[in-house]
Amino acid sequence: MPHTETHHERPTLVQLRDVHLSFGSNKVLKGVDLNVRQGDAVSIIGPSGSGKSTILRCINGLLAPERGEIVVGNTPVHALKTEADRIALRKRIGFVFQQYNLFPHLSVLENIVIAPTRILGTDRQTAEREARELLARVRLSDKADAYPGQLSGGQQQRVAIARALAMHPELVLFDEVTSALDPETVGEVLAVIRELVQDGLTCILVTHEMRFAEEVSHEIVFTEGGEIVEHGTPQTIFHAPRNPRTHGFINALRN
Amino acid sequence: MIESLLNAFIAAAKIIGLNYSFLLSAYERGPWLEGIGITIGLALLSIVSSLLVGIVVASLLTSGKPWLANPTRAFVELTRNTPTLVQLYCAFFVLNMLINQAVGGAQNNPLSAFAWVVIVLSLHYGAIHAEALRAGIEAVPKVTRESALSLGFSRSESLRYVELPLAMRFALPSLVNNLVNLVKSTALGSAIAVGEVTYASLMIWTQRDNVLELMIFIFLVYGILTLLVARAGSWLETHLRMPGYGH
Numbered sequence: 099m100p101h102t103e104t105h106h107e108r109p110t111l112v113q114l115r116d117v118h119l120s121f122g123s124n125k126v127l128k129g130v131d132l133n134v135r136q137g138d139a140v141s142i143i144g145p146s147g148s149g150k151s152t153i154l155r156c157i158n159g160l161l162a163p164e165r166g167e168i169v170v171g172n173t174p175v176h177a178l179k180t181e182a183d184r185i186a187l188r189k190r191i192g193f194v195f196q197q198y199n200l201f202p203h204l205s206v207l208e209n210i211v212i213a214p215t216r217i218l219g220t221d222r223q224t225a226e227r228e229a230r231e232l233l234a235r236v237r238l239s240d241k242a243d244a245y246p247g248q249l250s251g252g253q254q255q256r257v258a259i260a261r262a263l264a265m266h267p268e269l270v271l272f273d274e275v276t277s278a279l280d281p282e283t284v285g286e287v288l289a290v291i292r293e294l295v296q297d298g299l300t301c302i303l304v305t306h307e308m309r310f311a312e313e314v315s316h317e318i319v320f321t322e323g324g325e326i327v328e329h330g331t332p333q334t335i336f337h338a339p340r341n342p343r344t345h346g347f348i349n350a351l352r353n
Numbered sequence: 354m355i356e357s358l359l360n361a362f363i364a365a366a367k368i369i370g371l372n373y374s375f376l377l378s379a380y381e382r383g384p385w386l387e388g389i390g391i392t393i394g395l396a397l398l399s400i401v402s403s404l405l406v407g408i409v410v411a412s413l414l415t416s417g418k419p420w421l422a423n424p425t426r427a428f429v430e431l432t433r434n435t436p437t438l439v440q441l442y443c444a445f446f447v448l449n450m451l452i453n454q455a456v457g458g459a460q461n462n463p464l465s466a467f468a469w470v471v472i473v474l475s476l477h478y479g480a481i482h483a484e485a486l487r488a489g490i491e492a493v494p495k496v497t498r499e500s501a502l503s504l505g506f507s508r509s510e511s512l513r514y515v516e517l518p519l520a521m522r523f524a525l526p527s528l529v530n531n532l533v534n535l536v537k538s539t540a541l542g543s544a545i546a547v548g549e550v551t552y553a554s555l556m557i558w559t560q561r562d563n564v565l566e567l568m569i570f571i572f573l574v575y576g577i578l579t580l581l582v583a584r585a586g587s588w589l590e591t592h593l594r595m596p597g598y599g600h
Contacts, residue, residue: 158503181507189505199500202595203518213504216514247597258500265504 111136111269111300117156117166117176119149126152127163128324134269134302134317139295141303141311143335144321145347150304153321154271157302158191159184170269189217192262192270196277198254200246206233206257207242210264218265225264232260236290252283256290263294270294272303308351312336320344371566381557388553389574395467395539395549396578399474400532406479407528411486411520412512432480438541441473445545470542478535485527489520522593529586533579540575550574 112134119127126149134140142150155161156168159175168175170187178184200209210229214220220228233239236256246254255275262270272291276284288310295301295314305311311318311332318335320328320343328341339345359376366373375381413425432440449469453459464472493516501511521528543552554567 160499160502185505185507188503191503193500193503195496195500195503197494197496199494199496201497201501201515201519202598203522203593212514213506216510217505245596247595249597261504 108135108137110134111138111171112157112302113167113169114153114156115167117153117163117168119152119156119161119163126324127156129166130321130324130326132319132326132329134300136268136300137298138316139301139303139314140317140319141305141315142319142321143305143308143311143347144327148321149324150321151273154193154273154302154304157269157271158193159187185217189265190268192265192267194255194258194262194270194272194275196274198246198251198258198278200254200258200261202246204245205242206238206244206246206249209246209257210261213261214264229260229264232263233257235263235293236260237286250283251279252286255279255283255287259287259290259294267299269300269302272301272305274304274306276305276307308336308348320347322347366566371569372561372563373566375557375561375563381560384548385550385553385557388548388550391467391542391547391553392539392549392551392574393578395470395474395542395547396536396582398471399478399535399539400582402471402475403478403482403531403535404528406475407482407486408517410479410483411490412509412517414483414487415490415512416508429480429483432477433484437473437477437538438544440477441470441541441544444473445469466542466545466547469545470539470547474535474538474541478531478538481531482524482528485524485531486517486520488527489522489524490516492523493519522595525586525590525593529583529589532582532586536578536582537575 110133112132114130114132117127117130118125130149130153132140132153142153144150152161156163157170157175159178163176166176170191173187175187178187200206201212204212207226207229210232211222211225214225214228215222230239230242233242236259238253238256238260241249241253241257246257249257258275259270275291276287279287284307288307291301291303292310292314303311303315313332315332317329318332319326320335320339320341322343328335328339328344330340334340335344336348339348363373363376375385410425410429413421414429416422445466449462449464452464453462456462490512497519498511498516501515502508506514539549540551542549543555546552548556550571554571558564558567
């Protein structure tokens, strides 16, 4: 169970109000509300196609909602007009993808230093030192000179996490980061995320790892059909859900 | 030393009926050797600038902005669908004349026939490179671009640091093929009297009636140059290979 008892007093970092989004005639988000406090880990669960990944892409401005408000810190994401504003937002938000999406032509070390050096203007030495610290943190110190194609899925995903952390994000979005992994490498990735949550990094996770979600999250959000059906503590959602749809989903997974 | 080697070569060639005696005449040998230098110069300059044109054109084609992409598309189609020789004539006999008039005489025009060959070949092959690069850029998975944007790269930084380096690798075999063709196309310079190796040979065989002898030399010159381009290409392919991808 989550650690801090004072987390209710922490300020809100991410707020979504009545967010709507369609792809053509397909309504993907139908009025999503979400609150994430600083330092919280919030897991979004729900059936495939319920709009979970779309929510994450709206938060970092990869997708623009048709209606509704998204605020990250003091930034009204829904009102950002220029690419420069969206870039400024994305520098503050890490994003880890299901398919890792490392840059295959760059070594592990280069994958991690490219964004700090090219975008933040960090000098090469500092960036490289931080990259090596991050690699140690995800337990891949010996892989600095390897290329993504030479690593297992779990190793690539840990590099992807290190790459996101190299930008010193105030928020990290995890989009089904273990869904493409072999079962035996899932654990090593989850272990890294668990540590980040314990260190107080604000995380929003879209995940199918229910046991993990229950263990690390401060809050669970259940989505279905583009709506937030129910949200609450892991205890409530997994063991005493109020909504019958939540109940059905959780039960189906148990059996 | 060189003179005696030359004499030995000419004597040996004579046995099989080939007449290379033009090599002994400095008046003919000089321009011919210079022609090889001009061919190499045309090829090198056009290779570099056609690649630059290709990168710019491919970036515009994939910019997603219709006001940039559509005129660029028109340029590519026009360039691909007209003969290079016609383009060269058009540039040299039409554009160049207009420039001459505008600047008050050919003596004030900074553009030589050599420069026009480089310009036309660069634009022509640039358009063809751009299509190869566009295919490469479109082969970069959408999620790779998303991950670059998520890190805070702008669209153009993503193109420069992520998409183009990958596109370059995907497009490399086509690009090398284009460059081999480009080297051979430098012979078009002879159409507007640029003294490259084909033109220089032409000048000699009209005087000496030694077409076969010079043809053998011309084949050797282009053969060696294209071989070097192909070799450089396969060196690059090996050098840029991404470990863990392909074979």
